Amino acid sequence: MSLSLHQWYRIGFVSVLILWLSAFFLNAFQDYLLYIDGIGGGASAKVNGQKFVDGVKLSLLSDVTRFTYRKIVGYKATTQRGGAAVQKRPDQLPIKGANNIGVQGEKLTGKLREDFFKEGGSLSKQANKIPSINAVAGLHDVFQVELGTIGNWARNLFNVPGMVPAAGITAGSLMTDPAFAGAVSSYSKKSEPR
Amino acid sequence: MKNLICVITFLIMGILSGCLSQVASFRDHINGWIGGSMDEYIEIGKMPHIDRSGYVGVEGVTRLDNGNMLYEIPFPECPAFFEVNPRGIIVAITTEGDRDCY
Numbered sequence: 001m002s003l004s005l006h007q008w009y010r011i012g013f014v015s016v017l018i019l020w021l022s023a024f025f026l027n028a029f030q031d032y033l034l035y036i037d038g039i040g041g042g043a044s045a046k047v048n049g050q051k052f053v054d055g056v057k058l059s060l061l062s063d064v065t066r067f068t069y070r071k072i073v074g075y076k077a078t079t080q081r082g083g084a085a086v087q088k089r090p091d092q093l094p095i096k097g098a099n100n101i102g103v104q105g106e107k108l109t110g111k112l113r114e115d116f117f118k119e120g121g122s123l124s125k126q127a128n129k130i131p132s133i134n135a136v137a138g139l140h141d142v143f144q145v146e147l148g149t150i151g152n153w154a155r156n157l158f159n160v161p162g163m164v165p166a167a168g169i170t171a172g173s174l175m176t177d178p179a180f181a182g183a184v185s186s187y188s189k190k191s192e193p194r
Numbered sequence: 195m196k197n198l199i200c201v202i203t204f205l206i207m208g209i210l211s212g213c214l215s216q217v218a219s220f221r222d223h224i225n226g227w228i229g230g231s232m233d234e235y236i237e238i239g240k241m242p243h244i245d246r247s248g249y250v251g252v253e254g255v256t257r258l259d260n261g262n263m264l265y266e267i268p269f270p271e272c273p274a275f276f277e278v279n280p281r282g283i284i285v286a287i288t289t290e291g292d293r294d295c296y
Contacts, residue, residue: 074242088241090217091244092241092242095242104217105217105218107227141217144216145217145244148296152219171203
């Protein structure tokens with residue numbers, strides 16, 4: 001079967017149209033879900049005796065930070081501790097499910113003092129027990145690895161300032177995580193004066 | 195009170211993450227691998243890199259006059275050359291012009 005030039009044009013036009021419409025509706029659908037989630041958050045707040053707008057804001061903030069975390073790191077934030085640390089190069093990204101806390105890129109020697117600050121070292125293992133810290137460290141690691149392409153100076157200069165967005169985005173993305181919310185809530189109740 | 199707890203939680207999380215999640219310099223990284231296994235190093239290279247690609251791989255292997263092998267390993271700025279003895283142990287790591295390749 002041979003097609004004429006005119007038929008090829010028609011096939012090409014229809015293909016492009018289908019692709020364009022798919023892309024348009026896929027994006028629109030994603031936005032639509034975000035709004036639905038926001039309205040759901042508002043409704044939930046209203047039912048619980050809080051302001052509708054506050055619920056919408058909280059829900060959207062949670063969605064946006066969750067999306068941002070996933071986009072930057074490549075996987076979802078979790079309160080759970082990481083598994084065993086995996087040896088990495090300094091230009092490699094954090095690994096999902098592994099302990100990403102500690103200095104990345106230095107080979108473990110098996111000596112307590114030399115490995116103390118390294119990923120998989122004793123400090124890293126202890127810090128890994130704190131819920132959510134591995135998630136914050138994962139995001140901070142991405143910042144550090146990306147900054148490393150500019151130079152060591154950039155990595156050192158933005159190490160401390162980078163902590164703030166890393167902690168903020170992670171906390172925001174975990175807001176709706178039952179484990180995180182439960183931990184904050186139980187801690188708040190304990191600290192409140194009776 | 196709740197706000198204060200949230201602020202303190204964020205600060206602790208931030209400080210801990212910053213203190214504990216640093217990245218070693220290129221020099222510290224390569225110096226730590228002298229005496230290590232080349233096979234192990236190649237295996238590590240298979241994990242996701244900064245450009246989100248998979249395995250960057252060994253770009254070239256040449257045999258030296260002393261019987262050792264020279265592996266060319268790509269880094270973001272320039273390649274590093276790993277001299278490996280016949281037992282697979284890294285004996286030296288060099289870069290062109292002694293540059294930092296990351």
